[in-house]
Amino acid sequence: MANKSVWRxxxxxxxxxxxxxxxxxxxxxxxxxxxxAQISMGNDxxxxxxxxxxxxxxxxxxxxxxxxFDAKRGHEVPVIGEKEKFFGRDDYSEEEAAALLHLGKLGVxxxxxxxxxxxxxxxxxxAPDLTKAWLDPAWQDDGPMxxxxxxxxxxxxxxxxxxxxxxxxxxARMMPNLGITAKEAKGxxxxxxxxSAIDTNGFPRNFGRMKxxxxxx
Ligand code: HEC
Numbered sequence: 001m002a003n004k005s006v007w008r009x010x011x012x013x014x015x016x017x018x019x020x021x022x023x024x025x026x027x028x029x030x031x032x033x034x035x036x037a038q039i040s041m042g043n044d045x046x047x048x049x050x051x052x053x054x055x056x057x058x059x060x061x062x063x064x065x066x067x068x069f070d071a072k073r074g075h076e077v078p079v080i081g082e083k084e085k086f087f088g089r090d091d092y093s094e095e096e097a098a099a100l101l102h103l104g105k106l107g108v109x110x111x112x113x114x115x116x117x118x119x120x121x122x123x124x125x126x127a128p129d130l131t132k133a134w135l136d137p138a139w140q141d142d143g144p145m146x147x148x149x150x151x152x153x154x155x156x157x158x159x160x161x162x163x164x165x166x167x168x169x170x171x172a173r174m175m176p177n178l179g180i181t182a183k184e185a186k187g188x189x190x191x192x193x194x195x196s197a198i199d200t201n202g203f204p205r206n207f208g209r210m211k212x213x214x215x216x217x
Pocket of ligand 1: 178
């Protein structure tokens, strides 16, 4: 008995199992609570008071969003700037903005964009990642897509593209016409704009594909 190795002692294994299970349970509960707090959506008051939430409230569609390099974190983060008109307005109420996002989300689900695209890490790699599509330089004022779709703003250009992707091919692969209506397109663009404002720890950061395809590089 005196010479029995600890590795062959049942009590040792039983205690180890109890401690490890206990520790893992506490860790998982803590991680779950932390994640819930991190991903809970902000509201309009946060936006007007400059409180930055990882997932901002729906009325973020009233603001300009840019993707800027944060030296401390070592990657780009969405930065919510001054007011910016979205389909001619920058005063969507919380209810209106939420309804628009809801419409967009239903459209994205109904047309199964994830069959080809990736959204927030879920989906396919056939077509460009949509998580930050709103910030894709191709749609900005000096990008080629507003001219190509003959629209004066980014949101109108994306909405036009979504309704007639077959008329504005930019890649070797073409997005098929999915029968998206003007109303649905508006909701989907709001959904894309809101998604681009979510702090995803810099993922994804590469917009080279669309721009490259247009410039022929
Ligand atoms: C059958 C595959 C397929 C489906 C389904 C699809 N797309 Fe696409 N999409 C593509 C391809 C391919 C491209 C790139 C071709 C192009 O730009 O002409 C693209 C490009 C885009 C772009 C431009 C990308 C950028 O960087 O700005 C947006 C925005 C977009 N799709 C949104 C959507 C949305 C929203 C849905 C669902 C309502 C959707 N797509 C469904 C294939 C698809």
